[in-house]
Amino acid sequence: MLSVLSYGRIVARAVLGGLSQTDGRDYSLITASCGFGKDFRKGILKKGMCYGDDACFIAQHKSADVLGVADGVGGWRDYGVDPSQFSATLMRTCERLVKEGRFTPSSPVGILTSGYYELLQNKVPLLGSSTACIVVLDRRSHRIHTCNLGDSGFLVVRGGEVVHRSDEQQHYFNTPFQLSIAPPGAEGVVLSDSPEVSDSSSFDVQLGDIILTATDGLFDNMPDYMILQELKKLKNTNYDSIQQTARSIAEQAHELAYDPNYMSPFAQFACDNGLNVRGGKPDDITVLLSIVAEYTD
């Protein structure tokens, strides 16, 4: 009797162990990027991974895959400040933080806070502002941790449907939350949001989940159904097909942005708020497309 029970226990354990074997493996993100600067600088990599005033990074550390996008606020151009410098330096700094392991996977806000702090430690007096969105995959726990400040953001698509998305943070129309370094004296005038006011979220992911991280140049020009249509074409998980899909999404968004008759999500939102406009929104577009796959060395 007892031997039957113990034998049954061993068998059950073996079967269940076999079923849940995939849970023991680490996950990882296979990511491709594509983008276009507003001034027809088609995908020219200025300092690497910069598209116009947008910037992005993809980095790994021992236990995590990290992505980030930042949208430099163009209004600084009127004051003689290059808006791309802030976003590019912020993303370079966050990338370095990740590569050196100075972060906790479960706290992407920490990456943003440390990155912003490091910008202030630079001898060069940086000026400017940008939004930021950081996505971290914890390989072992299969959880995604995100942090979003401003109107960039991410989508998580599973089985052809959007299961998670980020919320836009805006002070008022076309003025997102932003990290900034202002010239002395202008601190009261210039919007400067602290990394603490960013939106954080965490959720589990499964193999095959698609994560699309992008700046508002994409989301303001392409509604969800169009993005999902493009993503359906993604058949396998190798880097080249992801790169191709990312490129096609970015290109389509870029075309729609300059279509004067198209009712873009941006135009729709403006109409809802009483502004009678039509057409796309010319803007820098940055797209990071990732698939959750098994970790291979």
Add this chain to the structure above:
Amino acid sequence: MFPMLTLLSMFYYICLRRRSRSGTRSEALGSRRAVELGQRSALPVTVEVEQYGKEVLDFSSHYGSENSMSYTMWNLAGVPNVYPSSGDFTQTAVFRTYGSWWEQCTSSAQRFRRTPPSFHSQDYLELAFEEPVYPTAVEVLETYHPGAVIKILACSLNPFSQNPPVDVRWEVLWAGKPNKALTPQARQFSPSIKQINFATNLLRLEVNSSLLEYYTELDAVILRGVRERPILALYKIPVIDINDLSDSEEEISEAGGLCCRSGGENRHNLGNGYFDRLPYELIQLIVSHLPVPDLCRLAQSCKLFHKHCCDPLQYIQLSLQPYWARLTDASLSHLLSRCTLLQRLNMSWTGNRGAVTAAGFCSFMKACGVSLVCLELSCCHFLTEACLEVIAQTCPCLQELNLASCDRLQPQAFNHIVKLTNLRRLVLYRTKVEQSAILSILTFCPELKHLNLGSCVMIEDYDVVASMLSARCHSLRSLDLWRCRNLSEHGLAELVSGCRLLEELELGWCSTLQSSSGCFQHLARSLPRLRKLFLTANRTVCDSDLEELAANCSALEHLDILGTRMVSSASLRKLLQCCPQLKLLDVSFCSQVDSRLVQELSGLFPNVSIKKSFTQ
């Protein structure tokens, strides 16, 4: 004809052979590695391993913030981030000082007598690698103003091993003189190193940047070595050196010493030759020029010299810093009997990795600390709270105390400094001193003239500290508040109203000071004796601040206004005209000051060293 031809050809052939042989000999040093590799290839092949640094374990100072990765020493580990580019980048390792500017300040320590001329290290760092190898080459990637590295040492201890050996040896792989490269451009520095007979994964670099124009920056260090001991290595017999201090007892040689010839008159002496004719003070004077290890060796030679060399008058100033690699508890106990009149002691950098224990240090202090006036203990990681307690008890006359970079000392240890009421100079750079401790110290040490609280991250409110300084320490001449987080204009105003004698004020990277509050102008008006003012990376410094400095501080010698966008050429000219003593002006990253302007001003004011750093 033919015999002459054959003679000539023979002669020519011999000359050719000789020339080729001497050629290889002169190249031998440079191609020693190639030769060895060639020789090694004849034997079982040894693979050369190339490693980048794994972790920076210890260092004496750095430019960056304690929890940052910009300009901090930890950037030296890993692969290079900047090389082969040149410039002033955040991803490099930078020391706190450069040139001789800080030595010119009154806040620096006076030089110790008897420092051997071969010791000129100002800063050091210790870098651990993954795998112990027998080093064949060390390459230092310097990306800005190279030329500071003057010594490379290797340690026999593996810092990652679980059971470290008792005997820790440091061997000098290479030593050189401080120099500067011709341009500030990046270079790969790879001096030819000595072969050693132990595998090492811990290197120490010592630097001296006194000849450099600006901060030197290091990007990475590459260690090349082999895993197996090279068979043809020359084993260097360890030279009998300071170890004599520890293992020799007092050897009184009965049979006489150096000179046995009797002078004639004094036959009842042991006969020290002409030395018997010299007065005691003269021999003392002669012997006072010997460095400490020679002094100890001379003491063993004969009774007369033993008497002279063990005379406590020879040990009024004692600098053990050059001998940090070999100083142990035993050395200290051996010196104990001679150091009873000790007034100035430099034990900076000594005793790490167990060489000196807190107990050994305490017993030395108890025996020798009574007359101590100056105590330099920078980077002494063996110090504990008990040591500071003993110092406080046994050294009531202490006027100078340097605990820079003693970052392993617990915060409560600093409370004991309160008892040293005669303190004139206190250095607590990069320590964990807390607000309550420093406030107590300032309350009870009103004689303070020089105070260094740079990078003291545990002090929460610098305004309160400034207020206390203003109330208690009216003799303050120099104050270093480098990277103090939250000094505001109120604290600064109180400070300058109470400490009227301030000559040196270091407020670099104090980002909470806003020029729009008028605090810098108030400072300039309140401190007419100001000689050094560092407002590094305070982005608010503007023209009116410089004009006030020009109007009030004619004694100004060093000024740093790095990184402000608000200073124009007109106010710079005014400053340079009105401050004739100005020697150092750092206008790096000031956006209105371009290199053309710097050139022009350097031409007009040739006595001023105008610094403009660059990133590209």
